[in-house]
Amino acid sequence: MIHILTTGGTIEGLDYVDGKGITQSNVTIQSFLESANIDFDYTIKSVFKKDSRAITDEDRAQLVCKINESAATKILITHGTFTMEDTAKYIGKLNLNKTIVLVGSFILGSSAETDAPFNLGYALSSLQLLKPDVYIAMNGQIFNWNNVSKNLETNKFERNDQ
Ligand SMILES: NC(=O)C[C@H](N)C(=O)O
8 A cells, every 4th residue: 555645846746936835736746646646545635735835844743643644654745846855854863664756846747848757657666666765766766765865957856975
């Protein structure tokens, strides 16, 4: 059983334009999974719907509550890319003894060119194979929570020790 927690971000078609958050989107993580004909047991829950620049430590604490409440030991978190590494660190430091993978997209989930379905597939596959810890699955790579940064110039995630 995989438990999916959604938090907003570009992957859900949410973004900031002119300093204002766009909260209306016709994209759902569920619809991506349905179009891929996913055939394993999963549950999906929206924890909040925010551009990740607006996520606070209170939001992160709420996310941790949902992780702890879940009977699943494999958790996927969909999240905006800007502060994904902060949320990964926040959760990683807690040693929750579950496999937790965070994933997002660089191109709006509502756009035809979105990287969302590929990233979701890659993250869900990795989630089933990885040992308990917290990871980011982006750019076709797996990053450990304590060794990852988003490079704002290249718009890619990279290892800190690279
Ligand atoms: N690519 C993204 O997800 C950026 C987005 N605006 C965010 O929530 O961080």
